[in-house]
Amino acid sequence: MEKQATRDAYGKALVELGKKYNDVVVLDADLSKSTKTSDFAKEFPERFINAGIAEQNMIGMAAGLAAAGKKVFASSFAVFAAGRAFEQVRNSVAYARLNVKICASHAGITVGEDGGSHQAVEDIAVMRAVPNMTVVVPADGVSTKKAVFAVYEHEGPVYMRLGRPAVPLIYDERLDFKIGKGIELRSGKDVTLIACGIMVGKALEAAELLAKEGIEASVIDMHTIKPLDEELIIRKAEETGAILTLEEHSIIGGLGGAVCEVVSEKCPVLVKRMGIKDLFGQSGKPDELMEYYGLTVGHIMNNVHNLLEIKP
Amino acid sequence: MREINLETVRIVEGKAKVLREDILKMLAEAGSGHTGGSLSSADIVACLYFWEMSIDPNNPHDENRDRFVLSKGHAAPVLYAALAEKGFFPREKLKTLRRLGSPLQGHPDMRKLPGVEASTGSLGQGISWAVGMALAGKIDKKDYRVYSLLGDGELQEGMVWEAFMAAAHYKLDNLTAFVDHNRLQIDGKITEVMSPEPVADKFRAFGWEVIIIDGHNVEEIMRALNKAREIKGRPTVIIAETVKGKGVSFMENRAEWHGTAPKKDDLEKALAELL
């Protein structure tokens, strides 16, 4: 299976975007080789600004650039973009509803060896809580590229979450990516797997295996965490009566939390949240960490089995 | 005041060499990590751990101990090498760097490894931590000293200047900061990415005592540390002119070696050069 890291796809898409639109400006904070904004920097040096190791100033400058009419893409690791610069994101970018697209790479535990200080497990939760903010978590390279263009067209602030490791390609170029519209990749009546990012591919793998056991699982790529596709969630809740959410993020406040907010108010059904259980990450190989924190295909299978046992 | 003589200098130089060997070996074993900035700090860290600081590996939480905060936390290997050599943990553990379950995390974690004084890795935060420790020393009227090591790229973070302002404001003469002035960060030369220069003038304007030295000359590092002990009423910064990747010709002054670990071949060549 062909693989690509979402950060790699982001870097390439930015170059295409820059060719198409003159108002695109890209910012980074001394991590351009890792976030892949270096591709854009090479192609359009006059529209690339390296803030140095100064994430707060980077986001502040991004706000100013956007207020002056630019479409700004600002990148760093998720810990620093959503964490270090949080209040600049909140007050300078979101409160002022500016066209700043915060594209944060190295999110989640698959950062690997750098360890817990560098693994954002709470960025979706904090970004989602900010009014005016749109939150996008693409699952593969193709959807990342489409998302970059959609995010450009979208009016207002966006937080896009990208990953470090190469992940299997799920889509081809025919993908119709719309912010706020979840994608039903597979339909089954027994249970719905709602996933984002790296977990979408794993949910699909698990669904194949479940089918062999006679369990029919629906799989949703919920690439937009906010605004959330409530209609789709309610429909799937009604159709299947059980939901498993999957994210490479804390089970507190992320995709799982968002889905629970919707179903508990509008269509109460069983929901099990798969994610990192209120813990920090640590050093290790990405695959080892996915195993350690319970985010493998095997864990998905177990969770589905448990869920179906208690499903009324 | 610590004694500077041929013997003490020779001992620390020997320790710096051990640290460099261990840095290279553990990084090669881990297969990832930060080589350049660990090597550039080795002489400074050797002086602190094997000459300057009062610390006891058998009593790592002694409340009167001196404290070292590695603000440039990515240089964790140099800290781990020093702690192992000092006897805080068996040298064998160095091989577990960056492995799942190891106390030797990619960036220092004070909850996992005794001797690590601060959990750092997010640049800029360690120096504030050091200011806090120095403040505590003043409140408690203790005479321990606090040391911190910053990268020169790290100086781009706004919060370090907030910390420098606070340290001068509170007259923290028990605090000594080092700047590892190796002139490189990840994306290239600090002066090309986002210049923090002139660094010395900025510190002076912030009310600090400034000492500029060759950061690979052990005797100069020692003299600077002794001088810092005599300065009263303000903190001291030692701006150490260094070479990123120091000691291994093919790593020296090369930004590519910032976050790259040596492969097996590189390791053999590199170790041969250290002799």
Ligand SMILES: Cc1ncc(C[n+]2csc(CCOP(=O)(O)OP(=O)(O)O)c2C)c(N)n1
């Ligand atoms: C807040 C924050 N932003 C970004 C990074 C990623 N990062 C790790 S090391 C580094 C460059 C550091 O350069 P410098 O301070 O000069 O260190 P040295 O050259 O001594 O290795 C960067 C940007 C980080 N660790 N923390």
Ligand SMILES: [Mg+2]
């Ligand atoms: Mg440097």
